[in-house]
Amino acid sequence: MLDTSNPNSYEYHTKHLQVNILGGLKTNKMESLRVTLSVQKPESYNILRHSLDLYNDNQVEKFTRKIAERLEIGTSVARRTLQDLTKELENYRFLLVEKETIASQPFFKELSATETKTAETFLKAKNLLKRTNDLIGKFGVIGEETNRQTMYLIFTSRKTNNPLHCISLGSSGTGKTHLQSKVSELIPEEDKVEITVLSANAFYYFNRTELQHKLILIEDLDGAESVLYPLRELQSKKRITKTVVHKDAKGDTKTIHLTVEGPVSVAGCTTQESIYEDNSNRSFLLYIDESEEQDKKIMDYQRLISA
Missing domain, CATH: 3.40.50.300 (P-loop containing nucleotide triphosphate hydrolases)
Structure with missing residues (x-):
């Protein structure tokens, strides 16, 4: 599950890999999903940090091989983790956009029946x-x-x-x-x-x-x-x-x-x-x-x- 409690460092932990999304997400360019990732194996001090666009297949494939080589883990595990992470981030970004749209709408206070009667x-x-x-x-x-x-x-x-x-x-x-x-x-x-x-x-x-x-x-x-x-x-x-x-x-x-x-x-x-x-x-x-x-x-x- 994606943990977004810290807006500057989301966490996505699986049995095989721990991924942190540094700096959160930007909502101004929906055609790309550029993030800075910090990847490591559980209880390991060997950390791989990298910036990439998760919608760019070439970048994702290169990063998958780099994870497998640097952290000594199978490419299929790394690829599956990045695919699942992309889906989670994509869904969460849609929620952020929806919240921003609601927040930008003008606020109009509605009086209760008691307040209206008092005012009249x-x-x-x-x-x-x-x-x-x-x-x-x-x-x-x-x-x-x-x-x-x-x-x-x-x-x-x-x-x-x-x-x-x-x-x-x-x-x-x-x-x-x-x-x-x-x-x-x-x-x-x-x-x-x-x-x-x-x-x-x-x-x-x-x-x-x-x-x-x-x-x-x-x-x-x-x-x-x-x-x-x-x-x-x-x-x-x-x-x-x-x-x-x-x-x-x-x-x-x-x-x-x-x-x-x-x-x-x-x-x-x-x-x-x-x-x-x-x-x-x-x-x-x-x-x-x-x-x-x-x-x-x-x-x-x-x-x-x-x-």
Whole structure:
């Protein structure tokens, strides 16, 4: 039996030979089965290590003779062991591919009947916006009553066909990033994409619908300057397209189109409003409260916690 408990060294032991598959398996090339094997007889220190493609009959036959010669064992035993090992690895690789396919599928949380009923009760009660705003405050946003509520409504608009966008503006250290990060924690993980640094080209290699109805969070617009143009196109046209040259399996050069679909909701922070004028005219501008009253609210909260 194939033992895959150690992902970096699978074990396949028989009565006559002990085989270790070093480095595991790669799942990106299904037409070959290239592995690095470590082969020895039980309780022997004579070890044979070799890299080969188990789908290449010539390589397998040469390796069979080498095992027989080096380890002093019959070629029929070595050949049968390699054939059985190939079948085991082949089946296990199919399982790995299936797991990777399932893992790459988008996750959607399904609410239970109790959760749905609780949510509907909350939504139908009076003063929904006020109660929601109070809960955001209890979650860890002190003050900023208008900004936090506006930001939350903008983030929830990602589900609509025409999402809203926002940019938080203020001096350094006034809490722009904290406000955005705390409010974004109220959004499900599978519905948001956080960007610190990302190249402009990388944006075109998302799956076609991977960004649809997602919230894109930029911690600092200065660090994501290269992606601001494709982001603006996603905001305005709700899709971006790039044409690239690609070689197919036969080596022929073809032109293909990379398209990423929106719509998306975009939020970012900056201290420099004028530099990002093209982004600002597509977004709500949320100016951080830098008043003494806001400072007092925060310090009172800190004193309450420490007490």
